[in-house]
Amino acid sequence: MSQVSTDFAAILGGMPQPYLVLDANLSIVGASDSYLTLTSRTRSDIVGRHILEAFPPNPDEPGSVEQDALAVSLNHVLKTGEAHEMAVIQYDIPAMEGGFSQRFWTPIHTPVIGNDGEVAFIIQNPMDVTERVLKNREADARLRVALHAADLASWEYEPDTDIWRRSPAVDELFGFNPGEGGPVATPFFARMHPDDYTRVGDHMRSKAQCPDQTVMNFDYRIVLPDGAVRHVSSRGEILRTSSGKVRMIGVLMDVTADRVREEALAQALRQQELLLAEVNHRVKNSLQLVVSTLRLQARRLTFPITPSAFEEAIARVRAIISVHERLYRSEDLLTVDMSTHLPKLAEDIMAHNEPRLSVHVDSIGLAPERAIPVSVIVNELLTSFLPRAKPDTMFAISLSEAAGGLLTLTIEVSGSLKPGRMAELATKLIASMVNQLGGSFEECEKPGVYLSVLSFAKAVA
């Protein structure tokens, strides 16, 4: 055999396809002529330089040279010793006439393993897809418009390299300023709610085993730097590269408003349930009060029973149940609006008589367990004095609130009165109700005027 030295440099130069060869430091060691033609460069221009330096970014148009994604792919090959096929990246090339020319690529990086078992070289087959991408522009534009219209953000994720390509809307959703997010998903996933992180990770890993076009749906929360929580819904699909590497492609939708609405609805429902239980409890309690009141009165009935005994009973029941007509909801509590309740109660009691009545009540909301005793006291006093009224008799009722939530109820009966005294049950009921309110009750009767003053705290101590 003759000694023939094989000129491998010449062979590489003559390769009919575009190839670039890098060493383990990502410095260019050689390129095929086809590569030089494709990129409008000369060998002396690029050999010996770091790839990112030989193919620099365009300072006038940020984002038009995706150096970060390229670096991630190359470093992945160095680390794993496995070939890597990139998704479409834009990597504009300096043009001979100055400026940059727009180019799209799907580079394939193939490692060459040295004698020591480490990656010694990486061969790049750049795969110029500019023509195809530009041809698909119209379709891409349509897709962008559709995504935009649907308020969707699109993403593409490669678990092997963590490369995370996405539309600017994704960065916005995760609270990153333009250019802040970087080429990989890690900083994004770091903003995922800790309670969702594991679940989403498991979901993605399990789906990665599935065939192409397997649909993946998952929802999660993003915790923004200011602590606010954003709910997103992700819909995607498995799409492998020609070499079988898993890639996921999908869209992201902000569903915070929906979640907030659902939460508010659920909360409202819980409150409704609580309120219903509360109302039930109140009703049963009031019915029990009615029954007890009637029993108290029944034990005092003497025969023959007169209509006035029935009227007394009806008035007592009405004083208790009338509170329910004025129950309204303030926050989570049931309250009785005293400024409408008391005048109505007094007018109902006085209905069949025509004495002059004046009622003055401040705007006061009372809990039903306070409003009922007040109503019972008003009823007992008015019904006791009504039979004693003469045409010139005046009834004046007032309920006012002083500082510290102290309420004062005064009932004044002026003018001439027929003689009479309060019944035993009425006295007993008033004393019991004053006791229940934890209040004080004073009364005095002089010729021509009766005055009673009840003082009690608005809220239960």
Next chain:
Amino acid sequence: MALRVMIVEDEMLLALDLEEMLVDAGHLVVGRAADMAEAIRAAESADGAVDVAIMDMNLARGSNGVETAGVLRQRWDIPCLFVSGNLDDAMRARAEQWEPIGFVGKPYSERELLSALESTQLGAKR
């Protein structure tokens, strides 16, 4: 047989009615209370000589009928007859631990309450 009854109820009207009802039926009302502290004072002043306490589940000033029943049972071995307007399962289960003589829902009738009391006589005080 006449029972010595304590009334623990924050609705004074109901307490009044209960008292008259018990007295008419020949029982003895030995104490009245609207909350836990008053119930304990009443039991102390009766020296524990109470056959049964009629206990409202929700008492005044946020105190709780079940807890009050627990104190009466543990310190004086006084059993309770619970009275409540809203008796859910969880509440009932908690009340059961103090071996009440029964439960009566609001609104109750005179017959209901008195016949529930009668059962005390069977498990009379040791």
